[in-house]
Amino acid sequence: MTHSGRHFLQIPGPTNTPLPVLAAVAKPTIDHRGPEFQKLGEAVLAGIRSVFKTSGPVIIYPASGTGAWEAALVNTLSPGDHVLMFETGWFATLWNKMAGRLGINAEFLKGDWRSGADAGLIEARLKEDKGHAIKAVCVVHNETSTGAASNIAAVRRAIDNARHPALLLVDTISSLASIDYRHEEWGVDVTVGGSQKGLMLPPGLSFNAISEKALAAAKKARLPRSFWDWEDMLAANKTGYFPYTPATNLLQGLKVALDMLHEEGLDNVFARHDRAAEATRRAVIHWGLEIQCRNPAEYSSSLTAVRLPEGHSADGLRAEILKRSNMSLGNGLGPLADRVFRIGHLGDFHDLMVMGTLAGVEMGLAVCGIPHRPGGVEAAMKYLNGNAGSVAYAAE
Known part of the structure; x- marks a missing residue:
């Protein structure tokens, strides 16, 4: 019809993608090894940090948010590692399933699909873990299936109150640039993001914002990784480039989207x-x-x-x-x-x-x-x- x-x-x-962003995506593709791209790469890699509210590195993948989920897990964990996840809804469930498929021992705290993550339950479970077997806590900030937003600052306090060394991994795919989020202030170790929601871009880019603690964990992590490996990305990003062909035109759109967000x-x-x-x-x-x-x-x-x-x-x-x-x-x-x-x-x-x-x-x-x-x-x-x-x- x-x-x-x-x-x-x-x-x-x-x-909806704004017309200025669509126009930038539709511009001719540029040489991803040339000086014009270097300026673009440096601009978006710097500009995206303020959206995550971090002074640390943010990695940009040519992938959907699901890819950034996998990158967060494989760069920080080893086969058989125990992680704690909270059932906030459909997307928390999918992340949990992914962890299991990767050979991670994923413990899923039961939720009601009508609430955010319960920081009290997370704290209680971490206090039970006297031997610190749990290596990471994974939480969806804004559960897209239910419209419930979790209090990430409270989850951070729960981990600290339990005196537990677990990493904190957070999915902010449907909240980044829409709901206040503070990667650094809230002590998040890996934040996962995507391009197709608050950033006003078409699907195709995803992100990992990374803490120093996460970078240290990556040196010891033993899950297989190649395409998702942070090390190669960070090395190339130092000069504004990427280790493999990036989504050049989407990065052109990202530059405009970031300018629009910062202007507003x-x-x-x-x-x-x-x-x-x-x-x-x-x-x-x-x-x-x-x-x-x-x-x-x-x-x-x-x-x-x-x-x-x-x-x-x-x-x-x-x-x-x-x-x-x-x-x-x-x-x-x-x-x-x-x-x-x-x-x-x-x-x-x-x-x-x-x-x-x-x-x-x-x-x-x-x-x-x-x-x-x-x-x-x-x-x-x-x-x-x-x-x-x-x-x-x-x-x-």
Whole structure:
């Protein structure tokens, strides 16, 4: 079916790519061994550090976030090493499965798919580990399947309170450049990122931000690695180059995306995401629907996952909205399939795009006969207009 008008891509990533970034990606490919590329490489390798909030190295891979997951594990661990992971949702589950396939002994602390990682449970488990068999703690900062954000500073305190030497590995794929994140201040050893969400790029780049402790661990780690090896990358990056052919055109886009983020200011970027997320939640609550994340303190500013009443199909709603409004919403994953739909509000957007998204959802709810209280769009608009007072989580 052919649609007139622009397509609303409101999934939690990939996100809309700004025209200046698309234009940079579409520029002619340059020699990745030449002096023009050296300037580009030096610029993006320096600029990306401020987004992670680190003074240490950030490695850029020509890969999806899944590749950066693997790089974080194989550069720091050895076969049979014990790692502690927390079940926040679908993506934490996939990272856990990857660890097992790599020959790592992955212990998965059970979660409810409606909350972030429980720092208290992590601390208690680490205190039980008197012999320090656990070599790393792996946590997803923003669980894209549920819309729950974990308190990474609290996880760092849990490790410190337990007096445990475990590394801290964090996935920030759907929160980087969308939700405040502080690699260095929070004592994270490896942070995993991706290009296709808050960084406003197409898929194809991923990142490892690395601490000194992680670099020391890499010297002793014995899991096989070649393409993902930090050592070769860091050696080449010193002069702005890469040890193999990089995603040259995506790096051209990354330079522009970083310029845009720095021009807006990261604090302003985070405030814009917070604002969109709050407007979205006010609409959802006014409709009388349930937010998948239970704890308001853990609400994500990147996306909102919405539960439908029993007997109603989230996939049916998404299909109807796509057909009528040319808008894509995120589907439910794993046990949340057909129970949840996800509204992405991250990357390149503004208030009017948020309002258009919510209008499309409210129209879809009505057409599909899903019980709801009309007026959620007005509730969101009232908030965005500055007339809603303080943040609240009850329908007016």
